[in-house]
Structures are given as C-alpha cells and as structure tokens.
Amino acid sequence: xxxxxxxxxLGDTLFPEAxxxxxxxxxxxxHEVVFPPDQTCCGQMHVNTGYQREPVPLVRNFAEQFGDASxxxxxxxxxSCAGSVRHQHEIIAARYGDAALRSxxxxxxxxxxxxSELLVDVLGVTQVGAYFPHRVTYHPTxxxxxxxxxxxxxxxxxxxxxxxxxxxxxxxxxxCGFGGTFAVKNAETSTAxxxxxxxxxxxxxxxxxxxxxxxxxxxxxxxxxxIRSGTRTxxxxxxxxSTRTTPYxxxxxxx
Amino acid sequence: MSTFLGMPAPPPRSPYxxxxxxxxxxxxxxxxxxxxxxxxxxxxxxxxxxxxxKRLHVTGELPDWEALRDAGSAIKTxxxxxxxxxxxxxxxxxxxxxxxxxxxxxxxxxxxxxxRLVRATGSSDVIKVxxxxxxxxxxxxxxxxxxxxxxxxxxxxxxxxxAHDRPSHIxxxxxxxxxxxxxxxxxxxxxxxxxxxxxxxAHLAAAARAYLREKFMTTRVAVSGANFGIxxxxxxxxxxxxxxxxxxxxxxxTLITVMGIEKVLPRxxxxxxxxxxxxxxxxxxxxxxxxxxxxxxxxxxxxxxxxLVLLDNGRTAALADTIGRAALNCIRCSACLNVxxxxxxxxxxxxxxxxxxxxxxxxxxxxxxxxxxxxxxxxSLPYASSLCGACFDxxxxxxxxxxxxxxxxxxxxxxxxxxxxxxxxxxAAAVMGRxxxxxxxxxxxxxxxxxxxRDGTLSHLPAPFSGWSDSRDTPAPPKRSFRAWLxxxxxxxxxxxxxxEGARHGDDHQEEK
Amino acid sequence: MTTTARDTVLGRIRDALALxxxxxxxxxxxxxxxxxxxxxxxxALLTDxxxxxxxxxxxxTTDRTAEVIAGILRDxxxxxxxxxxxxxEHWLAAYDGEIRRDSADIPAPGLDALDGVVTGSxxxxxxxxxxxxxxxxxxxxxxxxxxPDLHVCVVDLSxxxxxxxxxxxxxxxxxxTTLISGPSAxxxxxxxxxxxxxxxxxxxxxxxxxx
Numbered sequence: 001x002x003x004x005x006x007x008x009x010l011g012d013t014l015f016p017e018a019x020x021x022x023x024x025x026x027x028x029x030x031h032e033v034v035f036p037p038d039q040t041c042c043g044q045m046h047v048n049t050g051y052q053r054e055p056v057p058l059v060r061n062f063a064e065q066f067g068d069a070s071x072x073x074x075x076x077x078x079x080s081c082a083g084s085v086r087h088q089h090e091i092i093a094a095r096y097g098d099a100a101l102r103s104x105x106x107x108x109x110x111x112x113x114x115x116s117e118l119l120v121d122v123l124g125v126t127q128v129g130a131y132f133p134h135r136v137t138y139h140p141t142x143x144x145x146x147x148x149x150x151x152x153x154x155x156x157x158x159x160x161x162x163x164x165x166x167x168x169x170x171x172x173x174x175x176c177g178f179g180g181t182f183a184v185k186n187a188e189t190s191t192a193x194x195x196x197x198x199x200x201x202x203x204x205x206x207x208x209x210x211x212x213x214x215x216x217x218x219x220x221x222x223x224x225x226x227i228r229s230g231t232r233t234x235x236x237x238x239x240x241x242s243t244r245t246t247p248y249x250x251x252x253x254x255x
Numbered sequence: 256m257s258t259f260l261g262m263p264a265p266p267p268r269s270p271y272x273x274x275x276x277x278x279x280x281x282x283x284x285x286x287x288x289x290x291x292x293x294x295x296x297x298x299x300x301x302x303x304x305x306x307x308x309k310r311l312h313v314t315g316e317l318p319d320w321e322a323l324r325d326a327g328s329a330i331k332t333x334x335x336x337x338x339x340x341x342x343x344x345x346x347x348x349x350x351x352x353x354x355x356x357x358x359x360x361x362x363x364x365x366x367x368x369x370x371r372l373v374r375a376t377g378s379s380d381v382i383k384v385x386x387x388x389x390x391x392x393x394x395x396x397x398x399x400x401x402x403x404x405x406x407x408x409x410x411x412x413x414x415x416x417x418a419h420d421r422p423s424h425i426x427x428x429x430x431x432x433x434x435x436x437x438x439x440x441x442x443x444x445x446x447x448x449x450x451x452x453x454x455x456x457a458h459l460a461a462a463a464r465a466y467l468r469e470k471f472m473t474t475r476v477a478v479s480g481a482n483f484g485i486x487x488x489x490x491x492x493x494x495x496x497x498x499x500x501x502x503x504x505x506x507x508x509t510l511i512t513v514m515g516i517e518k519v520l521p522r523x524x525x526x527x528x529x530x531x532x533x534x535x536x537x538x539x540x541x542x543x544x545x546x547x548x549x550x551x552x553x554x555x556x557x558x559x560x561x562x563l564v565l566l567d568n569g570r571t572a573a574l575a576d577t578i579g580r581a582a583l584n585c586i587r588c589s590a591c592l593n594v595x596x597x598x599x600x601x602x603x604x605x606x607x608x609x610x611x612x613x614x615x616x617x618x619x620x621x622x623x624x625x626x627x628x629x630x631x632x633x634x635s636l637p638y639a640s641s642l643c644g645a646c647f648d649x650x651x652x653x654x655x656x657x658x659x660x661x662x663x664x665x666x667x668x669x670x671x672x673x674x675x676x677x678x679x680x681x682x683a684a685a686v687m688g689r690x691x692x693x694x695x696x697x698x699x700x701x702x703x704x705x706x707x708x709r710d711g712t713l714s715h716l717p718a719p720f721s722g723w724s725d726s727r728d729t730p731a732p733p734k735r736s737f738r739a740w741l742x743x744x745x746x747x748x749x750x751x752x753x754x755x756e757g758a759r760h761g762d763d764h765q766e767e768k
Numbered sequence: 769m770t771t772t773a774r775d776t777v778l779g780r781i782r783d784a785l786a787l788x789x790x791x792x793x794x795x796x797x798x799x800x801x802x803x804x805x806x807x808x809x810x811x812a813l814l815t816d817x818x819x820x821x822x823x824x825x826x827x828x829t830t831d832r833t834a835e836v837i838a839g840i841l842r843d844x845x846x847x848x849x850x851x852x853x854x855x856x857e858h859w860l861a862a863y864d865g866e867i868r869r870d871s872a873d874i875p876a877p878g879l880d881a882l883d884g885v886v887t888g889s890x891x892x893x894x895x896x897x898x899x900x901x902x903x904x905x906x907x908x909x910x911x912x913x914x915x916p917d918l919h920v921c922v923v924d925l926s927x928x929x930x931x932x933x934x935x936x937x938x939x940x941x942x943x944x945t946t947l948i949s950g951p952s953a954x955x956x957x958x959x960x961x962x963x964x965x966x967x968x969x970x971x972x973x974x975x976x977x978x979x
Contacts, residue, residue, distance in 0.1 A: 007737045007738065009687060009693075011737060012697070012736050012737045012738055013697050013700060013732055013736050014730060014732055014733070015730075016733055016735065016736055016737035016740055017733075019737040020737060020740060020741075020746075020749075023741070023750060023753075024749060024750065024753045025753075027750055027753035027754045027756075027757050028753040028754075028756050028757050028760070029757055029760070030757035030758065030760055030761040031757065032754075033750070035738070035741055037690070037738070038690035039690070040687040040688070040690055040693045041687040041693075043684070043687075045683075046680055046683070046684060047661060047665075048642060048661060048664070049664060049668075049676070049680065050637075050661070050664030050665045050666075050667055050668035051665070051668055051677070051680045051684075052665050054680050054681050054683075054684040055684055057684065057688035058684060058687055058688055061688060061690075088661075142641070142642070142643035142644055142645075143644070145644075146643070146644035146645065146647070146648055147644060173645075174596055174643075174645075175596045175641050175643035175645070177596070177641060178641065179640070179641025179642055179643065180641075180642075181638075182638065182640065182641045182642070183641075183722075183723055183727075184719055184720055184722060184723050185283065185638050185719075186282065186283050186286065186597070186638065186639060187283075187722025187723055187725065187726075188283065188286060188287055188290050188722065189283075189286050189290065189597055189600050189601050189639075190641070190723075191722075191725070191726045191727075192290055192296070192600040192601075193596050193597075193600060193641070194726065194727070195726075218729070218730070219727065221728075221730075222712075222727030222728045222729055222730075223726060223727050225712055225727075225728040226714070226726055226727055226728050268784075269780040269783070269784065298958070301958060301959075302958055302959040303959075305958070305959045305960070306955075306959050318800075319798070319799040319800045322796070322797075322798040322799040322800075323799045325796050325798065326795060326796055326797050326798070326799055329793050329794065329795040329796060330795055332790075332793045333793045333795060335790065336785070336790035336792075336793060338781045338785070339778050339781050339782055339785075342778065342781075343778070352942065357773075358772070358773040358774040358776075358777050359773060359777075360773050360776055360777060364773060408966070409956070410954045410956040410957070410965065411956035414956070427955065427956055427959060429956060429957075430959070433958055434957055434958060437957055456957040456958070456960055456962045457962045457963075457964065459957055460954055460956075460957070460962045460964065460965050461964070463965065464964075464965055464966055467966065468880070468966075471876070471966070472876050472877045472880060473877075485941070487941075488941035488942065490941050490942075496952065496953050496954055496955065496965075497952050497953070497954045497956075497965035497966050497967065498914065498952035498965055498966035498967025498968075499965070499966045501910065501914045501946065501966075501967060502914065502966055502967075504910075505909075505910040505911045505914060506876045506911055506915075516777065516781070523936070523939075523941045524936065524937075526936050527801070527932050527933035527936040527937070528797075528799065530932050530936070530947075531799075531932050534896075538955055540949070541817065541895070541896040541897065541949070542893075542896035542897065542898045542932075542947065542949040543949065544821070544948065544949050544950055544951070544952050544953045544967070545946065545947065545948060545949075545952065545967060546946070546947035547910075547944075547945075547946055547947075548939075548941075548944070548945040548946075548947075549944045549945075550941060550942045550943075550944070553903065553943075553944045554872075555872035555909060556872070556903055556909035556910055556911075556944050557909070557910055557911070557944060565777070567777045567780065571777065571780035571781050571783075571784050572784075574781060574784035574785070574788075575783070575784035575787045575788055576788060577788040580784075580788065
C-alpha cells in the first residue's frame, strides 16, 4: 500500500524517533512510505485553544499535501492529530473555508488513520515482528480512546510483541492532564492529574510507559523525569519498531 | 463535532441570567486554593470513584442503554425545537387541574414571585426540596432578607446550609465533606442534638431525620424544583432518595415549584426513557428510592394550593446558539462531574457557579454570559477542561461537551479583540503555514539545545509556560528533525534497508501461499 | 398596556428559535418496550431487586394474605396501624392491633403516631424493583404511605411488569403517583448508601404469587 506519513509538528521537531520508527515499521511490513515534503501542522492546538480562523492555511496545506489520489492512506503517530483531521478540519472548512477546501478536507479525512488503526484495521496485522524484552504499561490517550475509539487495537499490537512483559495500568482511561494549552492555562490542575497518573504508572514497576501520542508522553515523561522515576516513556511505534536484529537500546536516553 | 453550525457571530440575545452564576475569581485562581486542600482531594476522589463504578455497573447491565441515550437526546432536542407550544400546553394543563402558573424573566423575578406567594400564606417558614433552579436564583438569601426562614431538607443541602457553605456538586452538594466534618457540623449547628453522635453515616442520617421531622409536620409551605414537567398532561415530577421530597410535596397546604423552562417534556410516555436514564446516570442505581408525579391539585391528597413558576433566567440566551442550546438538554444527573478529572481535582467551588463540572463549564457562560473582558471568571470556564471526552461518553442525553467547550473558546477569542495569545497563535500559524519558514524555525529550535540542562532537558521555562515547567521537564529539541533525518544519507539508507526487508517478507509470504 | 413576563419569555424563545432555526429531530425509540416475561422470571427478578435495595420480601398465596400481613406487623411490634379507606378488610383479619381507616382530614402529625401502614399497589416494575402507588382506594393518599415508619405493601404478581416502559404505560397520568424502590435512602455522605431517612425505614413487600 502507498501510505502518506504525516510526522506531526511535534513529532517532526521534538520526537523524531517515534516518526522514524513509524516509517521504518511500515516499510519493513512491505509498504511504500511517502513523505509529502511541505507538510507542517494539523492546527489542532489552534482549534483547541479557540482559534479557528488562524489555522485555515494549515488545514488547507494538509489537504493539499495528502490529497493526491495515489496516496491510499494517511497515517500519523498521534491519536489527537488524527482526531483533529477527522473531526475538526471539516468544522474549520465549513465555517471559514471555501468549497474547494471543504471537498479537500472530506477526501483526506476519509483515509486518515492513527498508527494502530492503520495496522489493525487497514493492513490487518497485529503481529509486526517486534521484540521488546522489557516491562511495559500502556496509557490509552484520551483522543485515541474516546475520539477515535481505537479501543483494544494498541493492546493487541503490544500483546503480540515478543518477550514483552505487558502490565495493566490502573485507572488507565483517566486523562494524564495534558490537554494541550490546558497544561499551561490550568497548570496546577493539570499537575494534580499528572501526579495521579504517575503514581499509577510507577506502581506497575514498568520500565516503559507507552502511548500512541507523543504529546501526552511528553507530559507524562516530563513529570517522570522531574521526579527521577525509573520509568521512561516511549511511543508505541518505537516498541513496535524494535526487533531482534535492531532492538531498542533501552539503556540510552529515551529519545 | 459532526454538525456544522454557521458563523459564531453572536445573535442579538435575550438578557443573561441573574443569581449564582458567576464566581468572583477565575477558575485557575480558585482551583489554586482548592487543590491545596488535601482533605477535599481525598473526599472527592473517594466519592467520585465510588459513583463511577456504580454507574458503569448499572448502565452496563441494560442492553439498550445506547438506544435510551439516543431517544433521550432526541426528545430533548425536539423539546427545545418546540418550546413555546410545549410550555403553553403545560401551562394550560396545570391550570385546568387547579394549579396556577407564573412566569419569571429572571432569577430576581422568580424570587419575588415565590416570596409573594409565601407571604400570602402568612407562614414565616418554608421547607425546601433540593432544587438547582432556586439555588441558581439565590432564593434562600432573598427569603431570609424578608424574614422568611427556608429549611433545606435534602441531607446534603442541610449539611451545606448548616455549615454556611456552598454546594459543590449537582447531586451531592456536600460531596466535599466527609463523615467527620459532617458530624462536627451537626454537633455545632443542630439544636439539641445528642452530643454522643458518632460519624457513622446511618447515625448522621438519623440525626437529620429527627431534626427535620418536626419541620415536615408543622410547616405549611414548601418550595421545590422539578426534574420534569409533562406538557401533554401537566404532570410534574421530582426524583429523590430520602423521602424529604415526598414530605414537601405532600404534607404542606401550599406547594410552589420553580422549574426552568427547559425542563418540559412533550409526552407522559417520555418518562419511560428518562426514568431509566436519570437514576442510573446519577446515583448509579437502577431506580432512585422515590419519584413523585403530580398533576395540579388532587382533592383530599396533598397541597390544595399549587403554583408553578416557569423560569427563564438566561435560558433563552442559550437557546439562541445552535451549538450551545444542547447544554439545555441537561437533566442534571451529574454523571459528567463524576467522571471529570478536572472536577475531581479542583472540586465544584472552583467553577464559581451553581452548575459546576463539565456541564457547568458550558452552561454557566451561556446562561450568564462570558464577557470577553479578561477578568470575567466565566470566560475562564471553557478552558477548565483537558478535553478528555469522558463527560460526553457519560452523558445520558449525549451532550457533546468537549465540542461545545471548543466552540465557546472560539466565541471567547472572537470577542476578545487582540491579545498576546492571539498574536502568538497568528505567528505560529504563519510559520506553520509556510513550509520553508517552518523548516527554518525547526533548525532554530534545534539550536535551542544549548539551553538544555541535564540530560538534554529544560527544567525552567519563562511565562506563560512556568506553570508547566514547575513540575515537568521538557526535552530540548533534538539535533535533527525527522524530515532532516529522512533527507540524510543515513535516513535514506535506513529506509532502503527496511524496504528490502519488507520485500523479502513479501516474497516469503508469497511462497507460503 | 404592559408586557407580561409570560409574553416576554415566550417572545424570547420564538426569537431564539428564529435566530438559530432548528432542524426536525425524529425520535428513535429503539429501546426495549412491550416486554413480557414468564411469572417465574418476573418474580425472581423483582425479588432480587427488592432484596438488593434492602426491602423485606414475603411471598404468599392469596389465601394467606391476612396471616402474612399479621406476621410482619407482629414481628415489627406495630400495635397501631393506618390503612387506606378502600383496603380489603379481610387482609387484616388476622391482625389484633388497632386499625385506623385513613381520611383526608387527619393531619400529618396524626399519621406520625401510627406504627405502620398497609397498602395495595397499582403496578410494579421487576427490572428496577419499583412499586407504583397511584392513590387508588386500596393505596390511599400519598401522606399515608409516607409518614409512618413501616410500610407493608401488597403486590400481586399479575401487576408486575418487566421494565419501566411497560410500567409507565399502565399509569393514569392525572393520578398522584409515587414510585417506591426500597426504603428511603441517602447517598449524601461520601456517596455511601444508607437506608432510612425521612420516608419509611422499613418496606415490607408481600408478593401474592397467585393474584
């Protein structure tokens, strides 16, 4: 399959390893990965902060970059960005866009997937040949869970990883407190949520807390780093991208 | 976010509501104090965890739960669409059955109507059933100012009233208090209470029973709210647990019911939906212990003087917004509060309004306005959410609260004029809208690595990010962005090797076939 | 001419609906209605729900009604009970305490002096354990089944329906109707359910399996 990879602005700039793992994984599964070079950002931060006029060019750019009919599916290692493309772009286009934008947005929306959705639903694989001999706990990010409804898909993928010690995260479905600019505007409430999430993560004794969104992982990981916990964060793609021949070197920095 | 709804330019709206619909501080400022209260955090955490489990259990056992939610949502939406005719029908039926209907444009007018009706009875006391509408209008304070004593009879409302406190939850107004605190409040405030009273909930409830029994037996006027008002029959309904509602609705000579205009339902049959949705969502029970249904006046049974006060107080302002009006569909079950991670930490008082939690964050600004001036506490409410979406999932009438929050944030920024934040957002969009600028900015960010401290992390950031960095490290940008890696020789080689491996696997796969 | 609050509010609503015109909303009623369950299942389900809500459950055949009611009243030490004007007299044939027939002119404190009350019922929902009283002659006015601390309620199995929609369909809207699911309770202290606040602290349900 010819798959368009959207790195997301956060992934491209701050967490390139997660995007790299996504690209390598898909190639390793026999798919053609294309990276439209002028892609930037989906505009989610703008919309969620209350700005809908400003991201119109971003929405347009996304639709243009991935509108090409030869791209059969668009994937991004982020539940919240996929949620933005699937749920928010049409609102922006309808309210502040033109007919061309509305049509472009509808086209890309229909073929946009978060990583675990693409693997399980579209490519029909749960066994991706990964090897990760460490204790891992999975945090289902809110937008993956409740906006995209990815459900058990990430866990199915993780359970199929060779040598993994997957442990359940207590109160997994509660928000980590990130929420984009929420963590800035309501930093103290966000911190209170983060503390509970970290307590649950640390209680599992996991080496790694994983998720499908680098933004939530930046939040959880930032907190775990501050309290010098022994648990680090890794994107789901990095675990799925770890193989027997090129295992993820967990002793090095997580990023 | 499935429907599209036109330009957000505010239409000429009805006046906003009056009363307890605005705090005196912004949400972050109020939350700052509440978060420091460890006791509050523990009380709320324990209570909301309990109720979440119960709710999931009883909603999970109904195979048609989602169908009930769909029906409930549609019935409420249809109600809003036909509100004038339904209210007129309700009025007609209540009047025909011996009741008197009053209309109140705002909270002050409702308070005046109730006070006038109470005075006409000559009573200096009223007993009250827990009512959000009269909490919203500040009825108790108004009655007290006129020398009329209101007695709250719901246990939690009684606790709040005795403690001179404010409710912090729609269903359980004293959720922020634990049994030890409640015991102390009773010891301090209930005249003649047994000084050996302990903290066992059953004993505390018994103390409230003994205290209120005499009030029920002797007070001639009651004030209630209403959960539902049926247009088709003129039937009103109060859903409760303790029996204090039955006492108030049955024993006095005069009953005054204050009901928001959005509480009307078209048909008696609609109760078959809401009597399933409400108790399971609210207390997590299959059915609450008591529900009363009454229609006007029944000779020989209950109050012979019945008044219904229909309250606007900002509801028509909310109704004029295509997205916002769905907030009026709320049946006050409080499921959204119980699943909200923000509510669980900050508590109900931080919202400053009668309506806390996720539904409060969308309802309050619409009922009372969110004046774009930065210091209006109500304009901070739409931001008091991480948009985690748990409220939408829990809502029995499927109110899409996260989408509504995003919409209200947009309305707020549209009305705010030029702010530093807006300029920053414009600048960010300008960079991200131009791929070359964006790539250049990424390179500049990578240079920012030099400010990184231990392990390449940033531990102190300037305002407005200082709240973030108080408890989180931030990774310094790595040397190379993903796109730079992909364009590098290393990136190309890695991708080529992966593709070759993929091709080999593909061949293996072919051979297996 | 002054504008009334009524005209103002109705005018505001019409303005709001004109400003933001609604679209027609069909009401999907795909939830379960018109369900029927065999006698045994309704009995088992109702019993389970009543017990769950800490109601006392007694099963009997019609011919033992008086005996069972008298037994409950005796066990609870109820020496003086109230009954609605239309309650069948033979239900209390085995009771040797004082019986007061209710009338609308007895004030609430008079009811407070009773040890208990015996009533019939209109319809009962098995799935939620909810008994509906509608003020019929065998059920009396609402205050009667509220003020005394013990409520003995007779439920005929033939009046027990499966779910809420089936029960609501049997109601007469104009009648003052009370839904009772177990004894009074509160969850106001730490959301922990406590039985027994203002309503009857004991609810004894007599299910007549052949009626």
